[in-house]
Amino acid sequence: MLNQIKTLRNKIINIPRQAKATIIFILASLITRGLSIISTPIFTRIMSTFEIGEVNIFNSWNNLIYLIVGLSLSSGSFNIAMKEFDDRDGYISSILGLSSISAILFIIIYFLFEDTFLNFIDISNFLVYIILLNVLLKPSMNFWMMRQRYEYKYKKMSIMTIISSILSVGLGVFCVIYASKNTNLSLANVRVLSMNIIPLIISIYLFITLIIRGKEIINIKYWKFALKLSIPLIFHSISKQILDVSDRIMIQHFDGLDKVGIYSIIYTLSSVSLLVWSAINRSIIPYLFDVLSEKIKKNKLKKIVNTLISFYAITCFLLILFAPELISILATDVYLDAIYLVPPIATGIFFTALYNIYANILLFYKKTKMIMFTSISAALINVILNFLFIPKFGYITAAYTTLFTFVILSIMNYYLSKIIHNGEKIYDDNFLFGISIVLISVSMPVILLYDYNVLRYIIIFITLLLIIIKRNDLLNIIKELISDNYDETL
Structure with a gap:
């Protein structure tokens, strides 16, 4: 011992x-x-x-x-x-x-x-x-x-x-x-x-x-240096923040603060998976930068990303399946009526993962103006959609506009990353978008299962069983990520 x-x-x-x-x-x-x-x-x-x-x-x-x-x-x-x-x-x-x-x-x-x-x-x-x-x-x-x-x-x-x-x-x-x-x-x-x-x-x-x-x-020298690199990212950061908060601000304007409270709690619950993605993204970046610097082979990165994105998709799906229980723990019955917001929001959160892994390529090549362009475009799309649909259909619409916007943002970053890398594939794109389509396909019908607990629990059991069966693949990837040296410049 x-x-x-x-x-x-x-x-x-x-x-x-x-x-x-x-x-x-x-x-x-x-x-x-x-x-x-x-x-x-x-x-x-x-x-x-x-x-x-x-x-x-x-x-x-x-x-x-x-x-x-x-x-x-x-x-x-x-x-x-x-x-x-x-x-x-x-x-x-x-x-x-x-x-x-x-x-x-x-x-x-x-x-x-x-x-x-x-x-x-x-x-x-x-x-x-x-x-x-x-x-x-x-x-x-x-x-x-x-x-x-x-x-x-x-x-x-x-x-x-x-x-x-x-x-x-x-x-x-x-x-x-x-x-x-x-x-x-x-x-x-x-x-x-x-x-x-x-x-x-x-x-x-x-x-x-x-x-x-x-x-x-x-110090004028330092100020010039900081502003020259930061100004393009100001617009990116503002646009990203507008994308994150415009739904709540517009719900306040059109539906009132009580609906903002309900929507925010449901959004918080639906974005719990970001705890997982934050860890995954930080571990992927060093490998990605090594690939782009031609230090390691691309196939290694593809395997790692496929495994981790699959795991994250399953995490998001489990969160959607467990939504009734999570709301009962985190909130009160007042919030249960908004449970149907969880699938579109949680699926939209998953697409932030796709957005991140393609934006990381642009970040490596210091294409901050491209990142700014995609962020501004997505923010404008989100604001326009919320402005058009929240007054007509209520605050529930914001969940679906969020999902749609993150899908568009992912697609834009995917195409720009291909352009910047001369069309060469860094990731297994077909697999990643296949996982995305599968997640959307299986997540939206869960809305119908919230009234049928037995069937929902059977699906939860099958999903957990799948994780147990594939656990070694995930553990091996984690060991690889931990054991490798991280370049101090990253």
């Missing part, structure tokens, strides 16, 4: 530092997301659908405004700058200065046109103040975390991420329960404040630390 423990310990110690860091980062992300999901049943049982709708509309506007005001400085140019410049402290403090100037200008504009702004986004002044604090302070945390990832310093970042999540979720639950006993308090405001206060305190500390360590706020 002791020898087995020593052998396991040695294997863990000998895992390459880059691979070990990646695994820890993924686990920290899973824990953070898991805590959010675990706390959902508490909030859905205390807060009304209207109040949950308020919180989700805040999150939508907060993320969108943060991307615009933050100039997308934490994506695109950051990792390249970490490789390009020796003075990493100086670079980070200077772009923190740039993001702060942008945030201050936005704050000034807000106070000059406060009434117009509030009428446009339709949330309380209190919630806007939290957004203003986020756009000013949160970049410090993002820059610090991105540097930790780049340098594979997984210990500090993982500890900070997990502790911050535990404190935020714990404080949120405590404050909402306490506030529910006081009818004068807005539960939406309490929850938003409680889930932002810990990250904001950490951000203040990091803001001061990064400025002192870098010793410069204005």
Whole structure:
């Protein structure tokens, strides 16, 4: 027994530092997301659908405004700058200065046109103040975390991420329960404040630390470098965010906040599989980049991607099959009427996987303008479809427009990746799109099975049996991914 423990310990110690860091980062992300999901049943049982709708509309506007005001400085140019410049402290403090100037200008504009702004986004002044604090302070945390990832310093970042999540979720639950006993308090405001206060305190500390360590706020050379690479990705990031949140904003406008609350909880449930995809995508990227750099053969990548995408498709299908039970655990009977949203949303989430694996090829070749084009096109399609159909058919339509949009986004990235690689196949495209068609074909009829539990449980049993039979293929792929060295430049 002791020898087995020593052998396991040695294997863990000998895992390459880059691979070990990646695994820890993924686990920290899973824990953070898991805590959010675990706390959902508490909030859905205390807060009304209207109040949950308020919180989700805040999150939508907060993320969108943060991307615009933050100039997308934490994506695109950051990792390249970490490789390009020796003075990493100086670079980070200077772009923190740039993001702060942008945030201050936005704050000034807000106070000059406060009434117009509030009428446009339709949330309380209190919630806007939290957004203003986020756009000013949160970049410090993002820059610090991105540097930790780049340098594979997984210990500090993982500890900070997990502790911050535990404190935020714990404080949120405590404050909402306490506030529910006081009818004068807005539960939406309490929850938003409680889930932002810990990250904001950490951000203040990091803001001061990064400025002192870098010793410069204005550096025109660094600013030009960051903006040149980030500006194309600003439009991509904004478009991607619009694609993610436009359904909720339009549901608020046409159907009211209570429907936003219902839709958001169902969307959260349907996107639980993203926990799995986040880990899969991060593990695929190093292999893909090695293939494109001609370090390994393409057939190896095809086998890995086929296995992992198949596993992810089965995960999405199981989530759809288990929807009634998951809603009973995470929410209340109020949300059961919207159970029929799960199949189209969960299937749409699967297509983000196809979008990602083809977009990764464009990212390798630094074709950020192509990525921007597909994101803007998809966002426009989604907004137009929601605008046309939500007023006529209600908020349920948003689930199907989301599915359609992600299918189009996947197809666009597929064709662009082929063009950029001279028509050469990187993946087994026929297999991947075959899996997609199969998933759509078997997922949509599940809507009819929600009233026939015995038949649904039989299908669940067969699906789980299939996973057990094929488990060795998946485990072997995982072992390959963990055992290989990750190139530090990726």
